Amino acid sequence: MTTITTRDDDVAAGTRATDREVPRRRSRRRRPSGGRVLAWAALAVLLLVTLFPFYWMLRTALSTNTALYGSPGSLLPVELTWGAFERVLGTATPQEAAAEGGTTGSIDFWLYLRNSVVVATAITLGQVFFSSLAAYAFARLRWPGRDAVFFLFLTALMIPPIFVQLPNFILVRDLGLLNTLTGIVLPFFFMTPFAVFFMRQFFLGISREVEESARIDGAGHGRIFFQIILPMSSTPLFTLGLLTYVTAWGEYFWPLLVGRADESRVLTVALGIFRSQTPQTGPDWAGLMAGTLIAALPVFVLFVVFGRKLIDNLGYSGIK
Numbered sequence: 001m002t003t004i005t006t007r008d009d010d011v012a013a014g015t016r017a018t019d020r021e022v023p024r025r026r027s028r029r030r031r032p033s034g035g036r037v038l039a040w041a042a043l044a045v046l047l048l049v050t051l052f053p054f055y056w057m058l059r060t061a062l063s064t065n066t067a068l069y070g071s072p073g074s075l076l077p078v079e080l081t082w083g084a085f086e087r088v089l090g091t092a093t094p095q096e097a098a099a100e101g102g103t104t105g106s107i108d109f110w111l112y113l114r115n116s117v118v119v120a121t122a123i124t125l126g127q128v129f130f131s132s133l134a135a136y137a138f139a140r141l142r143w144p145g146r147d148a149v150f151f152l153f154l155t156a157l158m159i160p161p162i163f164v165q166l167p168n169f170i171l172v173r174d175l176g177l178l179n180t181l182t183g184i185v186l187p188f189f190f191m192t193p194f195a196v197f198f199m200r201q202f203f204l205g206i207s208r209e210v211e212e213s214a215r216i217d218g219a220g221h222g223r224i225f226f227q228i229i230l231p232m233s234s235t236p237l238f239t240l241g242l243l244t245y246v247t248a249w250g251e252y253f254w255p256l257l258v259g260r261a262d263e264s265r266v267l268t269v270a271l272g273i274f275r276s277q278t279p280q281t282g283p284d285w286a287g288l289m290a291g292t293l294i295a296a297l298p299v300f301v302l303f304v305v306f307g308r309k310l311i312d313n314l315g316y317s318g319i320k
Helices: 008-031 034-061 067-070 083-089 094-098 109-139 146-158 161-175 183-191 193-204 207-218 220-234 235-250 255-257 267-276 284-316
Strands: none
Touching: 034 284, 067 284, 083 094, 083 284, 094 284, 109 146, 109 183, 109 193, 109 220, 109 235, 109 284, 146 193, 161 183, 161 255, 183 255, 193 235, 207 220, 220 235, 235 284, 255 267, 267 284
């Protein structure tokens, strides 16, 4: 007797076979390969090595300075306390600081924080603005020797910054700007080769038809730059501003060289002064780590808030 198979039966049989194959495929997908497991393990180790120093700073800052010498290898805070942060912020009395083995000296934390904010903000605003002007001149304006001048300008990227510290110091001294915030800001205020190169690369990618249309309407270079180019360049401007602010915030040697007075001392230099105030029991490591964490907090907040946008902007701008 011959069995007749209909089309519906074939479809049902195929569906059942497919249903049996789906779990098998899913089970195969869920099994991680050895290479993937090794990659995740390496990533976890790298992340641990990267974050452990920050944890150690926090552990030290939350410990009593005297107790640290008795348990130097403890992974947890030794005699948990906020005394180190109070010493840095200037809210602890000399008796309380001495009881925890910390320095009885104090730093004018809020003054130094204000100086750091003023210096970093001024450098960022000036460098972004003037670097954009220079980049526009190199990217859009045509003048004799433009490419040769730009090449010579880029060679400054190969000069170590330490080589220009002495000439800059002599210039600032002759201008009478030692121990002033202006003297700290001045060498970084106008432009840097990296900032000019960064903005020039973006300006080269802007269509010239936009400028030609503006020139037909009677716009000059100044109007084109401020009303067309800059609004279209918000992405690289934001990225350059953030990178410049972080760099200026962490600057140490030049502010140490120029701003030795209290009224011009920035926070990074003040931490070195705090380190030199050694109590009888030894260096105030807890206070120093607390000050370092507080000094790094603004930069940390910037990266937490704008880090994702920064990465996207770097990718958008083609910077590798």
